[in-house]
Amino acid sequence: HYCAYQKNDEAIAAEWQTVEKTDPNAELVGKHPGGIFAEAIKYKNEGKFHSRKYLFALVEIMRRENVRVYEESEAVDVEVKEKVVVKTRDGAVTADKLIVAMGNPSTLFPELSVLIEPLVSYVIGARFAEPPLTEDLFWDTFEPYFYYRKVDAHTIILGGCDIAANKVGDQKNPHEKLEAFLKEHMKGEYTITNKWSGSLYHTKDGLPYAFEHPHYKGKVFVATGFGGNGL
Numbered sequence: 001h002y003c004a005y006q007k008n009d010e011a012i013a014a015e016w017q018t019v020e021k022t023d024p025n026a027e028l029v030g031k032h033p034g035g036i037f038a039e040a041i042k043y044k045n046e047g048k049f050h051s052r053k054y055l056f057a058l059v060e061i062m063r064r065e066n067v068r069v070y071e072e073s074e075a076v077d078v079e080v081k082e083k084v085v086v087k088t089r090d091g092a093v094t095a096d097k098l099i100v101a102m103g104n105p106s107t108l109f110p111e112l113s114v115l116i117e118p119l120v121s122y123v124i125g126a127r128f129a130e131p132p133l134t135e136d137l138f139w140d141t142f143e144p145y146f147y148y149r150k151v152d153a154h155t156i157i158l159g160g161c162d163i164a165a166n167k168v169g170d171q172k173n174p175h176e177k178l179e180a181f182l183k184e185h186m187k188g189e190y191t192i193t194n195k196w197s198g199s200l201y202h203t204k205d206g207l208p209y210a211f212e213h214p215h216y217k218g219k220v221f222v223a224t225g226f227g228g229n230g231l
Contacts, residue, residue: 001029003037004141005185011141016041034132036185037140048137048149078108080216100213101223103201109220115209116201116225118165122174124182125194126156132187146181155193158182162200200228 004012012028019026025044032040059069077087084098106113131150139147146160158181161174175195182190203209203225213220 001032001037001040001042001136001138002141003032003040003138005038007038009039009141012039012041032134034134035187036132036138040138046137075108078220080219084216084219097219097221099221099223103199103224103226105222105224109213109222111215112213112222112224115203117204119162119200119202120165120168120197121159121200121228122161122178122197123157123159123195124175124178124192125151126158126182126186126190127154127193128156128186128188128190129154130188131156146178156182156186156190165199201225202227 002012002015016028019041020028023043025046027042027044029040029042031038062069073088073090075086075088078098079085079087080098083094083096086093086095086098100108102108104116104118106116131154133148133150133156135150137147137149139145142160144160144162146158148156148158151157158178160181161171161177163171163174174197179192201224206227208223208225208227210223211221212218213222
């Protein structure tokens, strides 16, 4: 749900003008049954999945194909000559080709920094006796926007207060802002169980990039800019 807390929201109206013509799985809906929002665009037949379960199942399939996965092995440098050498703090891996699938590829290839705009997003987890949310994903029309969903029968995660990474020091108490939002919009008693922040990397035009590195053709390939979406 792309939602607003008052009716006749300008952002919802502008979005719906396009969505109505292009997405047969979307509809304009009124007040949320839990009282969370006043109106929203509902995208039907969307999905969510458990990223850790997916990841471990994928690793198991890879293991059966003799693919080795190394955890806690941060790549700190790359050397591209006849072969590609990826260096870690404890060793190195030599290969014919390298796929750089990461949020911020400029940590290994500084020349790619112009492609990515890093943001920091803040999140809290709250445990309710009965969470007021339905089994859906929500984000709103605020700028920066808030996003939230249930993760189990009793727990909600709420995120937002996104800010450019180079301005993080300018923002005061982002987790307190999240809790104030929670108190205003979510009915029921709760306990804050977790607080954290994470990095998001967006491209200039909002679209992810997948490309062959122009300096190392046939050897280095890059996939980046997926932001906070598209697990």
